[in-house]
Amino acid sequence: MDSTFTLLDLGWQAYFQQQLSLDDLESNRIARICAFNSNQYELVGEFGFFSLESHSDMPNMAVGDWVVTDTENRFLRLLEASSAFESIASNIDTVFLICALNQDFNLTLIKRYLELTHEAQADAVVVLTKADTCDDAMEKRAQVEKLDPLLIVETVNALDANSLSCLAPFLKKGKTVALLGAVGSGKSALINTLMQTTDSNKTQRNIGESGSLKIMPSGAILLDTAGMRELQLAEFDSSAIANFADIIVLEKQCRFSDCRHEGEPGCALKAAVKSNRLDEQRVADFLLLRNEDNDDDQVTKSKPQEKFYRSAQSDIRARKHSSAE
Structure with missing residues (x-):
């Protein structure tokens, strides 16, 4: 397991930096939760991996949260999240809302996923997949765009890396992304294609054994937990x-x-x-x-x-x- 990460590798941003005290900067450590199993959190920081036992006096935390610990890796406090899907995932910058352009196209479902993402205070990008098999892709895209004039909507072929180049602005180093979509919408195909690279120096790295956080070839972090996949x-x-x-x-x-x-x-x-x-x-x-x-x-x-x-x-x-x- 690769345990060498910088805070930027893990998604650290100015929003979290502003919450640190002088003592935090001089004496304490910063880590991000990369997994939660039973009553134990797995965390990772610049000093490697460590675990924290969950206790009743701790706040509710989720994968993606940032915490401050002392030099003995004892919990001190939780940093305020920039976005949060309660008890499931935190600090996601962009959520790709996946919907297939076939008989499963569902405008109502897209609208509700949008509401959910906005409630979590994350940015949303609607990704309409299977565009190569659809004769009325532009018409369906127009229907989605009417939901919000500022909404970003992309039509793609999830199996074609060139088709996914439109998502590059949201996959910059240190940015955390997640996917929401129904079964059969093309989430797995899209993830597999995004993880491919022709540059041998840029490979996918799991952050921890669970694989809940993955560093993508672009440097972005994919947050992929069971809770997000099963989100109802x-x-x-x-x-x-x-x-x-x-x-x-x-x-x-x-x-x-x-x-x-x-x-x-x-x-x-x-x-x-x-x-x-x-x-x-x-x-x-x-x-x-x-x-x-x-x-x-x-x-x-x-x-x-x-x-x-x-x-x-x-x-x-x-x-x-x-x-x-």
Whole structure:
């Protein structure tokens, strides 16, 4: 494992420098969290790698956070993040929002990813992939650009390195980037192509054994954690959860407990739409928000999905309690 990194290699910026005291500069050390497993943080700085046990008196921290320690690598304090996806990742400069230009093109999903990224206070760039297989790429790009006149939108072929040259301004040395996108959007292909280089002196380096932080050939840092890959929009949108509480109650009446609401017999949501008791678009938005993942034809819920259901059930109970009063 390569343990030789400068702070700039790891994404250090003036924003964090301004938070240091004289004692920090003279006597303490700076490190970035590059992994979190069980109750232990893995950190890296100019002095190499070390671990910190998580304690109740520590603040909540995530991969990407910067911390100050003493010379014995004991935790002193957490630096304020420039951006944060709560409990998942911190200090991301740019988020590439990936969406394929095929039958999976979804303007609503892009809009919600934008809202999520803005809430985290990171910059967003929409990357529309599979442009080489789409006949109406410019029309779809125009639809995305209408979401925000200042939004940067790029259409690419994720398998072609030349096509990705438009992303170079966001991949400068020391900048931290991450990707958000649905399964099949082209995230893996895009990452693999960006990691390729014809310069033997510029190679990918994992920062730590987990690979959650990677130094790209351009010098940018790719933050790629399981939390970011499994990110469910509902975890960050409690107001949306409240808006769909009635649908969550209704879907419990489906004939099958694993109903996907895609035409199965006895689907309570489809029946409610057919009888005009539910708006079809609301149901579509709910299914998008919940974002179920299929694994070997079995519906499984990630931790964020479980949080979605717990939050929704809490909202339902609160409404019932309010009505009773």
